Amino acid sequence: MTHKSTTAHTLACISLALLATACSKKSEDASVPSTASMPAAASAASAIASPATAASNAVAKPAEANSSKLQDYIACYNKLDGDGHRSIARYRSWVKDMDKGPSGKESIVYGLYKIDVDDVAKCKTSFGQPATAQNKLDAAATAYIDSLSELGVLVTDAEVYYSRENYKDDAFAKGKKLHGPLAEAMKRFEEKSAVFSDQIEVENDKALDAEMQQLEKTEGRQLPYLHMALMSKAKQLLRLIAEDNFDAAAAGKLLTEYESLTDEAIAYAKKNKESTSSGWSSLERATEEYRKAAKERVRRIRDKVPYSEGEKMMLKPGSGWMVEGSQEKVGKAYNDLIEASNRMNR
Template sequence: MRTRTLAGLGLVLLATACSKNTDNAPATTATQPVAASQVQVAPVPVTAPAAASAPTASGSDKLQDYIACYNQLDRNAHRSIARYASWVKNMETGPSGKENVVYGLYKIDVDEIAKCQASFAQAGKAAPGKLDVAATAYINSLAELGTLVADADQYYSRDNYKDDAFAKGKKMHAPLAAAMKLFEEKSNVFSDEIEAENDKVLDAEMQQLEKNEGRQLPYLQMALMSKAKHLIRLIGEEKFDAATAAKALAEYESLTDEAIAYVKKNSESAASGWSSLERASEEYRKAAKERVRRIRDKVPYSEGDKMMLKPGSAWMVEGSQEKVTKAYNELIEASNRMHR
């Protein structure tokens, strides 16, 4: 399973409200830790032109609220799960009491969860649909997980397991692991629904920009970020079709090269921060090529690579999910900075 931080609807064209880190801490299932693609989506505007597929203004407000809460809460929840799974070697049976290292968990902000629960309940009253159902299931599963994590965090951070021979830790494990698994399932569904709605806004705005202004920098930036997002959805997965990914990579490169050429000819109109975006686009291009080559040529990870494939160092491995994800996240951040 994966965690993704989603770019929110911003206050001006292309501005977003993302958190995004480059930590690349993995998400886990309730049975074993697995690498995650912590991915942002391409920036989108506040309002979209009138179109059948575009959300209404109230729908955009609701989407922004959902994204803001997701960005604020999701990553920390997944990091807490990953922390727990990093030392509980068997997530089916739980702590044995013989662990050499006990890391505990990371805290999840239950107060912020409660605030988002309240705002989700209000947002869901306006034309409820699939997104609202997913949002409710997500925030409720997170609230349950947050309560259990708070109890477990107190137990482990105070070293209470040293006094009861892990008795409470073993008792807590089954409901905790079940809550983790449920949350991860709901998180994936919710993020997919958000991205589907977010894409509608982005696509509608891109069409309107091209119609009104032609292929100038605002359109080209939005288009290249859209292609970058499509590409990461493919190559950020553990397995993918190399031919399909190569086509998506070529489309991204084409839009990026067009944007670079445009700025070269129209440097006076380039937005502040374009040089950073251009550098980030090149880093993403390079990491994406490495990722596609590894899968296309079926290049296995070396023993040295395998030792590096863990939180904090996996991004340094050529062709890894974590490296391309980190490059993509930095591309998003560079794009966001252009309009802050």
């Protein structure tokens, strides 16, 4: 699997939360929300058509066992993954050379963010026995939780050391000793996280696609189906345009499809106001903002528009979302869309 940029990978995480909650931040960029969403391959359709229907019952009966397992994986991923990535980002923000580690001459020492090892342990237990290589998702889940468990133990020790400023008493001796195992664990976790994320997306997409097909067959193109369809298309579009570079023509095609579904849903809701959820207006606004941000992103890549010096200065945590055509802006718009969709499902 090819390595994705930090921003693109973060957005991939967000996309898992197709119709659930927003995803945990993998970096300290406030514009990239906690996509990691979570979870469960919950259906917008079930929430709109029957609010009392539990998300776990949204997937077809024959797949209930696998659906429950997938939802458990997604729930843990979204609960834990952001903490791991945030802690890594925090450490790298002041350790300038990850090959060598802290020099002891740093003017600013931020330490690391904590990882809740108790939550990690709970998920490790819920994941069950080590998986076999015959099941890619289970194997990825086991490797993921093992790597996060290892990282959590090391981060806990390092966080105490740095938060208590013990490095001022031992001239960074322990910090330098901790760095090697810590850096290796971070690298291992990032690799396993990417694989697990990809496998979850594959299985989640299968479940959602099956539900959408069944919904269209039984109810037709009513709002429950259109809601699911436009969110699915929004995710497909995000996966492509979140990359540093992408095929602008392919992105344009996906954007057109997203706009068509969105316009159809808006027209349906307008025509059927009496049966439309009160939360639809917020979702409609979010679809427009995402549409706009996606167009800006596609235009920048299609027209090969470089970032100005001023924009480059803003492309950092906390302000990147204000730059037209940036990954951060389209990511924030997508996360807002996810949150609006989730409110429809509550």
